[in-house]
Amino acid sequence: MSDMSDIPQNTVVRDPNENEFLQAVSDVMSSVRPVLDQTPEYRHHGVVERLVEPERIITFRVPWMDDMGQVKVNRGFRVEMNSAIGPYKGGLRFHPSVNQSILKFLAFEHVFKNALTTLPLGGGAGGTDFEPKGKSDAEIMRFCQSFMAELFRHIGASTDVPEGDIGVGAREIGYLFGMYRKLNNQFSGVLTGKGLGWGGSLIRPEAAGFGCVYFAAQMLATRNDTLKGKTCLVSGAGNVAQATCRKLIEMGAKILTLSDSSGHIFDEQGIDAQKLDFVKRLKNIRRGRISEYVDEYPDAVYTPATPDQDENPLWRHRAQCIFPCATQNEIGKQDAYHLINNNVKLVCEGASMPCTTEAQEIFIDKGLLYAPSKAANAGGVAVSGLELTQNSIRLSWLGEEVDSRLKIIMKSIHDTCLSAAETYGHPRNYLVGANISGFVKVADAMIDQGVI
Numbered sequence: 001m002s003d004m005s006d007i008p009q010n011t012v013v014r015d016p017n018e019n020e021f022l023q024a025v026s027d028v029m030s031s032v033r034p035v036l037d038q039t040p041e042y043r044h045h046g047v048v049e050r051l052v053e054p055e056r057i058i059t060f061r062v063p064w065m066d067d068m069g070q071v072k073v074n075r076g077f078r079v080e081m082n083s084a085i086g087p088y089k090g091g092l093r094f095h096p097s098v099n100q101s102i103l104k105f106l107a108f109e110h111v112f113k114n115a116l117t118t119l120p121l122g123g124g125a126g127g128t129d130f131e132p133k134g135k136s137d138a139e140i141m142r143f144c145q146s147f148m149a150e151l152f153r154h155i156g157a158s159t160d161v162p163e164g165d166i167g168v169g170a171r172e173i174g175y176l177f178g179m180y181r182k183l184n185n186q187f188s189g190v191l192t193g194k195g196l197g198w199g200g201s202l203i204r205p206e207a208a209g210f211g212c213v214y215f216a217a218q219m220l221a222t223r224n225d226t227l228k229g230k231t232c233l234v235s236g237a238g239n240v241a242q243a244t245c246r247k248l249i250e251m252g253a254k255i256l257t258l259s260d261s262s263g264h265i266f267d268e269q270g271i272d273a274q275k276l277d278f279v280k281r282l283k284n285i286r287r288g289r290i291s292e293y294v295d296e297y298p299d300a301v302y303t304p305a306t307p308d309q310d311e312n313p314l315w316r317h318r319a320q321c322i323f324p325c326a327t328q329n330e331i332g333k334q335d336a337y338h339l340i341n342n343n344v345k346l347v348c349e350g351a352s353m354p355c356t357t358e359a360q361e362i363f364i365d366k367g368l369l370y371a372p373s374k375a376a377n378a379g380g381v382a383v384s385g386l387e388l389t390q391n392s393i394r395l396s397w398l399g400e401e402v403d404s405r406l407k408i409i410m411k412s413i414h415d416t417c418l419s420a421a422e423t424y425g426h427p428r429n430y431l432v433g434a435n436i437s438g439f440v441k442v443a444d445a446m447i448d449q450g451v452i
């Protein structure tokens with residue numbers, strides 16, 4: 001459980017049931033306590049109280065028609081959390097579990113993550129409880145158009161710039177962008193993750209996963225070690241998981257698992273580039289389930305997910321490096337103990353907040369290399385920032401140029417976290433380092449700009 005004592009009381013009283021949001025707030029606040037103690041100005045200016053209250057939340061009806069002609073209604077959201085250092089920036093999530101708590105946690109994470117990227121980006125997040133699984137392309141298009149028919153009035157290249165998240169990939173960004181362009185009669189960088197032929201950036205689809213692996217390599221380098229030959233467990237099978245696997249394969253690591261919400265596959269021979277191509281076709285084009293992997297590669301084993309929220313069988317496998325790339329709270333306390341007993345060396349979070357507070361504490365107590373998502377997966381939003389820059393100067397950079405900028409940004413985030421952790425008396429604690437560096441940057445900007 002999260003420690004509520006660090007959270008402003010008003011927040012708990014106002015939103016007692018927003019568990020994911022309270023968890024994300026507690027995660028940051030427990031790290032920044034020494035900063036607040038050393039710099040009373042932050043308390044005097046009510047920085048924490050302002051940070052935990054979104055600048056704005058928009059909730060709206062999304063009516064759409066299915067292929068049978070039946071009208072359906074979903075709920076759409078955009079949480080505009082903090083714009084002190086730049087326009088709101090963060091993903092859109094399409095998943096039945098989406099609610100205000102999940103989007104507030106994602107938006108809150110983005111405030112600090114985006115500050116770490118060194119780019120001028122504020123924090124936001126949005127989405128809907130729409131289930132894209134099993135829908136036809138035409139239904140997805142109609143839904144996206146209806147969603148944008150309301151969202152368009154709240155976003156803009158200098159106001160709020162959404163991007164993809166769970167359930168929102170290249171196809172959905174295309175439909176959303178098309179509707180925005182029609183409604184505004186304007187071709188602008190209002191969404192990132194666009195197609196390459198219409199304003200997208202090379203490496204953007206891969207950026208969160210590539211950046212996560214670059215971060216892991218940086219952490220290992222502090223122990224004179226590399227990813228070459230390391231056994232890895234990866235969860236998820238979507239955008240972040242696929243790119244993480246691609247970079248791990250390039251760096252000579254051996255990947256043993258992938259998953260989706262129905263279960264996971266374990267391939268003792270390792271998931272190589274050819275098998276990864278199969279997964280990409282399966283997930284991005286055929287939109288099938290990961291269980292179909294074992295039909296193609298019968299030596300692999302498929303295990304269905306259990307209803308038990310506290311233990312995920314995927315994390316019982318033995319490996320040296322762990323890359324959770326599916327969803328929040330997918331590694332709990334019991335999972336963390338299984339991994340420790342199997343001598344895991346490194347946990348690098350590709351997904352947003354995939355470890356519970358208890359799991360994080362166990363990894364840090366045991367001295368593992370543990371990278372929190374707001375540092376490790378910041379590559380996605382960083383390259384989104386680079387996409388915006390290319391849009392505004394109307395140029396496209398080569399893939400090598402974007403990739404080399406991504407590597408520089410990930411190294412800078414890594415070094416910033418290490419140095420902040422050291423300065424505040426928690427050497428090698430990347431969680432404390434990431435939270436403090438992100439907090440100080442945003443808090444100072446808020447104080448400079450007055451009470452608004």
Ligand SMILES: NC(=O)c1ccc[n+]([C@@H]2O[C@H](COP(=O)([O-])OP(=O)(O)OC[C@H]3O[C@@H](n4cnc5c(N)ncnc54)[C@H](O)[C@@H]3O)[C@@H](O)[C@H]2O)c1
Pocket residue numbers: 164165166167168169208236237238239240241259260261262325326327328350351352353377378380381
């Ligand atoms: N897309 C980005 O640029 C980006 C950037 C940074 C972080 N992230 C984070 O990475 C994670 C994955 O996002 P993505 O863009 O790869 O999404 P995606 O929709 O492409 O893939 C998500 C994957 O997670 C699986 N999944 C979803 N819910 C699950 C559940 N409850 N249990 C098990 N598996 C589940 C899905 O089956 C899918 O394979 C999210 O936490 C997201 O916030 C995404």
